Amino acid sequence: MADSDPYAALGVRRRINAAGALTRLGGAVMAPEVVEAMAAASRASVDIGELQDAASARIAQVTGAEAGLVTTGAAAALTLAAAASIARWDVAKMAALPHAEAFPRDILVPRTHRTGYAHALAASGARLVDIGHNDRGTGAGVRGLEAWEIEAALSPSVVAMAFSVNATSIVDLPVAIATCRANGIPLIVDAAAQLPPRENLGKFIAMGVDLVAFSGGKALGGPQASGILAGRRDLVASALLQQLDMDVAPETWSPPRLVDRANLRGVPHHGIGRGFKAGKEEIVGLLTALDRFVRADDAAANTALETRLKAIALKLNGAQVKLVPAAETGRVPVLEIAVPDALALSARLQRGDPPVHLSERHAARGVLTLDPQVLLPEHDAPLVAALGAALQSTAA
Numbered sequence: 001m002a003d004s005d006p007y008a009a010l011g012v013r014r015r016i017n018a019a020g021a022l023t024r025l026g027g028a029v030m031a032p033e034v035v036e037a038m039a040a041a042s043r044a045s046v047d048i049g050e051l052q053d054a055a056s057a058r059i060a061q062v063t064g065a066e067a068g069l070v071t072t073g074a075a076a077a078l079t080l081a082a083a084a085s086i087a088r089w090d091v092a093k094m095a096a097l098p099h100a101e102a103f104p105r106d107i108l109v110p111r112t113h114r115t116g117y118a119h120a121l122a123a124s125g126a127r128l129v130d131i132g133h134n135d136r137g138t139g140a141g142v143r144g145l146e147a148w149e150i151e152a153a154l155s156p157s158v159v160a161m162a163f164s165v166n167a168t169s170i171v172d173l174p175v176a177i178a179t180c181r182a183n184g185i186p187l188i189v190d191a192a193a194q195l196p197p198r199e200n201l202g203k204f205i206a207m208g209v210d211l212v213a214f215s216g217g218k219a220l221g222g223p224q225a226s227g228i229l230a231g232r233r234d235l236v237a238s239a240l241l242q243q244l245d246m247d248v249a250p251e252t253w254s255p256p257r258l259v260d261r262a263n264l265r266g267v268p269h270h271g272i273g274r275g276f277k278a279g280k281e282e283i284v285g286l287l288t289a290l291d292r293f294v295r296a297d298d299a300a301a302n303t304a305l306e307t308r309l310k311a312i313a314l315k316l317n318g319a320q321v322k323l324v325p326a327a328e329t330g331r332v333p334v335l336e337i338a339v340p341d342a343l344a345l346s347a348r349l350q351r352g353d354p355p356v357h358l359s360e361r362h363a364a365r366g367v368l369t370l371d372p373q374v375l376l377p378e379h380d381a382p383l384v385a386a387l388g389a390a391l392q393s394t395a396a
Contacts, residue, residue, distance in 0.1 A: 016379045016386070019357040020218075020371035023073075027217035027224035029374050034221060034288045041284035048280065049256035052240055055283050056258055062294055063212070064202040065230035067258055069240050070216070070283045074192035075120040076276040077213035077229035077239075078162075081188045082107060082124035083272050084211075084238035085160035089263040094242055097272040098125030104157045107188075110145050110172070112137040113164040117190065121162055124272060128162075129153055145172040150179045164190040165204065167330045177208040186210035186235060192227070195219040196298050196331055211235055216282075219331070219373065222289035226282045233258065242271030243278070302326040305372045306333045308380060312370065315384045319391050334359075335370035337387075339394065342368050348390050356386045 007014055017025045052069060059068025071077040086105050087093035093103060107126045109118055111134045122128055132149040135141030150161065163169070163176050173189075180187040187208075192215040194200045204212045209231065216226030229239055237258040244256075250267040278286075306325065313321045313335055320338035339345050342363035349356040359369035375383070 013355060016354055016356045016375070016383050018370045018372065018375045018379075018383055019359040020373050021215075022357075023217070023224065025357060025374075027215075027374075028219070028221045028289075029376065030223065030285070030289070031221055031292060033292065034223075034285050037288040038223065038281040038285040041281045044280075046280055047254075048277075048283075049240070049244055049254075051280060051283050052244075052278075053257045055287055056236065058287055058290070059228055059230050062201055062290060063205050063228075063230045065205045065212070065236075066233040067236035068228060068230040069236050069243070070278045070286050071213075071227040071229050071239075071243070072225045072276045072278050072282065073217065074190065074213045074215040074227040075117065076273065077227045078117070078120035078188065078190055079123045080239035080243060080273045080276065081211045081213060081229055081231075081235070082121045082126045082160065082162075083242050084235040085186050085188065086124060086126060087242065088234065088238055091264055091266050091268040094238075094268045094271050096125075097242075098123065100125035100127075104159050106155070106157045106159060108150060108153050108158060108161040108185075110163065110169075110176075112145075112169065113162065113190075115164065117164070117192075118162070121188075126159070127157075129158070145175055147175055147179045150176065151183065154183055154185070158185055160186045160188055160210075162188045162190065163209075165194060173204075173207060173209075180210075181208060186232070189213070193218065193331075195293070196326075198294060198296070198298055201294070205230060216286045216289065220286070220289050220293050222286040223282045226278065226286040226289075228286070228290075234263075239273065241268055243273035243276055244271075245274070245277065246270050298326075302333055308375075308377065309333055309335050309370070309372060312380060312384055316388060316391070319388075332371070332373050334372070336362070337368045337370060337391075338366055339368060339391070340366065341394070342366050345390055345394055348393075349386060352386050352390075354382065354386075356383060358387075 021028050055070045056067045105126050106129050108131050109128050110132045111130050131153045132145045136144050161180050187210050189204050189209045189212045191212050196219050211231035214228040216222035217224035255261050322336045324334050326333045346360055359371045
């Protein structure tokens with residue numbers, strides 16, 4: 001593929017992404033320094049366990065956690081977190097997963113958090129146990145998750161609790177933390193899309209969660225196939241053991257510093273996370289992106305995005321457009337565009353040349369959202385042209 005555009009060489013269309021850092025659209029657009037770091041990393045051989053040790057130290061420094069691990073996405077981090085909660089240091093359990101019927105494997109999940117993403121937890125072999133009520137989630141009442149609802153579900157088969165955090169659910173997080181801590185079970189937090197703001201990198205660990213998962217290929221700006229699992233050293237070490245290439249001679253194996261060999265009664269074989277192995281390029285790329293993200297000025301970045309969105313809104317003269325600032329979204333500013341049939345308009349935009357994607361998160365209430373998180377500045381003008389033409393056609 002000598003062509004300077006690899007997508008053109010493959011016959012794949014480039015798209016205008018105003019839907020956000022979505023996995024199906026390739027996630028973040030990486031900065032040149034991240035790309036260069038990954039290219040440099042590809043030109044050497046290193047011990048992956050040693051490299052993950054170095055990554056752990058950097059992730060711990062940024063998050064305040066005892067340890068960290070570079071994974072192949074937040075979903076992989078959740079599967080590894082569940083596997084670590086089940087197996088801990090037990091190499092026989094590591095070898096058995098995902099077949100965990102013979103030992104404790106239950107993970108408690110609040111009903112309002114049981115989404116398609118919970119499948120990542122179940123992939124470990126865990127059995128998911130729904131707890132609590134959905135009064136607040138359905139609008140049938142005002143009550144959220146309560147301590148007694150967690151305690152009533154506890155049994156010797158429970159190994160952890162999972163919690164999907166967002167701007168709505170976070171009010172229940174302190175209850176979950178206190179109850180899990182009091183009963184000695186780890187709390188796994190899915191914070192895949194909770195960046196920005198930057199302070200969320202350390203917020204959940206500071207609150208007292210045991211493990212937290214972040215996406216690396218979205219707001220962090222790392223490789224799409226990257227993520228972070230941060231938290232308790234023993235659990236992160238178990239996750240690492242279940243991810244590494246373990247086709248090693250026990251006599252010559254040098255375990256990563258994260259792993260205390262005295263806790264192991266033998267050397268584990270390939271674990272359930274072997275298919276999630278993070279390459280040296282992803283690890284270095286993620287760490288470079290993480291450093292870049294930590295140095296960034298969130299306020300300045302959001303101000304620049306607001307300026308672009310206001311200019312776009314002005315050019316969409318006559319459209320029902322609302323600017324929602326970052327203070328309200330909790331992430332970045334967005335434009336909400338009210339349309340009669342949101343999904344029909346979205347489909348029309350995606351059939352265009354070039355295809356244009358807006359977020360369909362609020363399509364059910366007749367709103368398409370213009371999320372500028374990965375929208376390239378040079379795409380503002382063609383986006384306005386495509387959107388304006390589609391809206392005019394709809395109104396005709």
